[in-house]
Amino acid sequence: MKHEGTPNGAVVPRGEGAGAPDPGERPSRHRFGGLSGKLLLLTVLFVMLAEIFIYVPSVANYRDTWLMDRLTTAGVAASVLAETGTIAPRLQEELLRTTGAVAISLDQGTRRSLIAMSNVPGDVDFVIDMAVVTPFSSIANTFQILTYRGDGLMRVVGVGQMGHTEHVDVVLPVRLLQKDMLAFSGRILGLSLVISGITASLVYISLQALFIRPLRRLTRSMDRFAENPEDTSRIMAISGRRDELGEAELRLAAMEEALSRTLHQKQRLADLGLAVSKINHDLRNLLASAQLFLERLEHVPDPTVNRLAPKILATLDRAVSYTQAVMSYGKAQERAPQRRLLRLQRVCDDVADVLGLVDHDTVTFEVKVDEAVEIDADPEQIFRVLLNLVRNALQALEAERDAALVRRITVEAEREGNSVVISVSDTGPGIPENIQKALFKAFHSGSKHGGVGLGLAIVAELLRAHGGTIHLDTARPGTCFCLKVPDRAA
Ligand SMILES: Nc1ncnc2c1ncn2[C@@H]1O[C@H](COP(=O)(O)OP(=O)(O)OP(=O)(O)O)[C@@H](O)[C@H]1O
Ligand SMILES: [Mg+2]
Numbered sequence: 001m002k003h004e005g006t007p008n009g010a011v012v013p014r015g016e017g018a019g020a021p022d023p024g025e026r027p028s029r030h031r032f033g034g035l036s037g038k039l040l041l042l043t044v045l046f047v048m049l050a051e052i053f054i055y056v057p058s059v060a061n062y063r064d065t066w067l068m069d070r071l072t073t074a075g076v077a078a079s080v081l082a083e084t085g086t087i088a089p090r091l092q093e094e095l096l097r098t099t100g101a102v103a104i105s106l107d108q109g110t111r112r113s114l115i116a117m118s119n120v121p122g123d124v125d126f127v128i129d130m131a132v133v134t135p136f137s138s139i140a141n142t143f144q145i146l147t148y149r150g151d152g153l154m155r156v157v158g159v160g161q162m163g164h165t166e167h168v169d170v171v172l173p174v175r176l177l178q179k180d181m182l183a184f185s186g187r188i189l190g191l192s193l194v195i196s197g198i199t200a201s202l203v204y205i206s207l208q209a210l211f212i213r214p215l216r217r218l219t220r221s222m223d224r225f226a227e228n229p230e231d232t233s234r235i236m237a238i239s240g241r242r243d244e245l246g247e248a249e250l251r252l253a254a255m256e257e258a259l260s261r262t263l264h265q266k267q268r269l270a271d272l273g274l275a276v277s278k279i280n281h282d283l284r285n286l287l288a289s290a291q292l293f294l295e296r297l298e299h300v301p302d303p304t305v306n307r308l309a310p311k312i313l314a315t316l317d318r319a320v321s322y323t324q325a326v327m328s329y330g331k332a333q334e335r336a337p338q339r340r341l342l343r344l345q346r347v348c349d350d351v352a353d354v355l356g357l358v359d360h361d362t363v364t365f366e367v368k369v370d371e372a373v374e375i376d377a378d379p380e381q382i383f384r385v386l387l388n389l390v391r392n393a394l395q396a397l398e399a400e401r402d403a404a405l406v407r408r409i410t411v412e413a414e415r416e417g418n419s420v421v422i423s424v425s426d427t428g429p430g431i432p433e434n435i436q437k438a439l440f441k442a443f444h445s446g447s448k449h450g451g452v453g454l455g456l457a458i459v460a461e462l463l464r465a466h467g468g469t470i471h472l473d474t475a476r477p478g479t480c481f482c483l484k485v486p487d488r489a490a
Helices: 035-084 089-099 135-146 174-227 244-297 303-330 344-354 379-398 455-465
Strands: 003-005 011-013 103-107 112-117 124-129 153-159 167-173 340-343 364-369 374-377 408-416 419-426 469-472 479-486
Touching: 035 089, 035 103, 035 112, 035 135, 035 153, 035 167, 035 174, 089 103, 089 112, 124 135, 135 174, 153 174, 167 174, 174 244, 244 303, 340 344, 340 379, 344 364, 344 374, 344 379, 374 379, 374 419, 374 479, 379 408, 379 419, 379 455, 379 479, 455 469
Parallel strands: 124 153, 364 408
Antiparallel strands: 003 011, 103 112, 103 167, 153 167, 340 374, 408 419, 419 479, 469 479
C-alpha cells in the first residue's frame, strides 16, 4: 500500500477512509437524538421565538390599520354629509355593511350628527381614541381584544380623513376585530412554521455534511485503529480540510502514529526482556555451579587460593542476587494488595530481625511507633516496603568508615485521620542530588555495594497499589522518606 506524508510528518495510507466504505461500520446510535437532531429542534425553537418578537408589533399594527380603515371609510361618508347635508338610506346600509359598524356619527365640535345606525344591542366595552394611540397602548389593547370573551361593542374615535378636523365616531362589535386578528395570527403562525421548517432543514442538511459525517468518519477511524493499534494502515487518513475538524484529524493521525510507534517499541522491548530473562535464568544456574566449585577450592591448602576464594565467592553472591532481582522485576506486576489491619510496630520488629539490627555492632535502630498504631495494608507488601527503605539506610551507614559518626536509623509513625504517616530516616550522608530526580525509577542506582536500583521503584509501586504516597524529605539532614498509607475506602 502506498503511503503519503502529512504536514506533521504522520504517514498515512492513500485513499483510506475518505468515502471508502468501512466493512466494520457500526450503525449510528443517534439519528435524531444526535447533534443534528438537537440542532434541528433548536433551530425550529429559535425561529419560532424570533417570530414572536415579530408577531407582537405586527399584530398591533394590524389592529391599528384595521381601525383606521374603518374610520377612513366612515370619514368619506362624513364628508358627503358635510357637503350635501344628508345621506341616502341605501348609502347608510352600504356603509354599515362595508365597515361592519353598528353606528357611525360625526362630531363637529358644536354639532353631533348620526350618519348611520343599525339596531344591534350591546354595551360598549372599549373606547379607543385613535388620536392618542401609543405603541404600548396599542399592544396592550391588542391582547385585551385577542383574549376578549363576550359580545360587547367598542367605540372608535378619530379624525376620519386627512386634512379634516371633524371627529368620526364608529361603534363596532369587538368580535369582528377579534376574528380578523385571529385569522391574521393564524397566517403568521403558518408562515413561521414554514420558515422555521425550511431553515431547520437547511441547518440539518449542512450540519450533516459539515460536521456529522466527518465526525462519524473520525469515530470510525478510531474504532478501526483501536481494534489493532499496531497496524499502521489503520491510522486516520487526512482529508486535507482546513477547519477545526481537519485540525482534529491531523492531531488524531499524529497521536495514532505515535501510539503505534510506541507499541512497536514496547513489543521489541518486551521481546528483548524475555530474552534477557532467559539468559539471566541460565546465567544464575551457571553462577550457582561456579559457587559450588569455589566452595570446594576454599579447602585447598594454598594461601593465594585461600585469600582470593572468599572475594570471588562474595562477587559471585552479588552476581546471583543481581540476576535474581532482575528476574523478579521482569516477572508480571505485583499482585493486588490483600489488606489486613496490622500492628505497625511488629512489622518494624520483623524488619530489624531480618536485617540483623536487633543488636547490631555499629548501627542503632529506633522504632518510635506506638503499639496502638494500626495500619491497613498487605502484611507482606508493607514489610517489603519497610525492609527496602531500612536496608538502603543500613547500606548507606555501613559504607561510612569514620568510627565517630552517629549511625542511627529511625522509624516513626502515627495515625492522621484515615491514614498512617510513616517516616524512615537515618543519620547517613543523604541521597546525592544527581540521583534524586529518578529515585523511584527502576534501575537507577547510585550505590557502591552493587545494588540494582530496584528497591525504591518497588517501594513506590507497592505504595501506589495501596493508594499511598512516598516522598523524600530534603529539608532534614541525612535521609528521610515520608510515607502515607490511607485506609481502604469503606
Ligand atoms: N538511606 C539512604 N541513604 C543514602 N542513599 C540512599 C538511601 N536510600 C537510597 N539511596 C540511594 O538511592 C539509590 C537507589 O536505591 P534503591 O533502593 O532503589 O536501589 P539500590 O539500593 O541501589 O538497589 P537495590 O535496592 O535494588 O538492591 C541507592 O543506590 C542509593 O544511592
Ligand atoms: Mg535498595
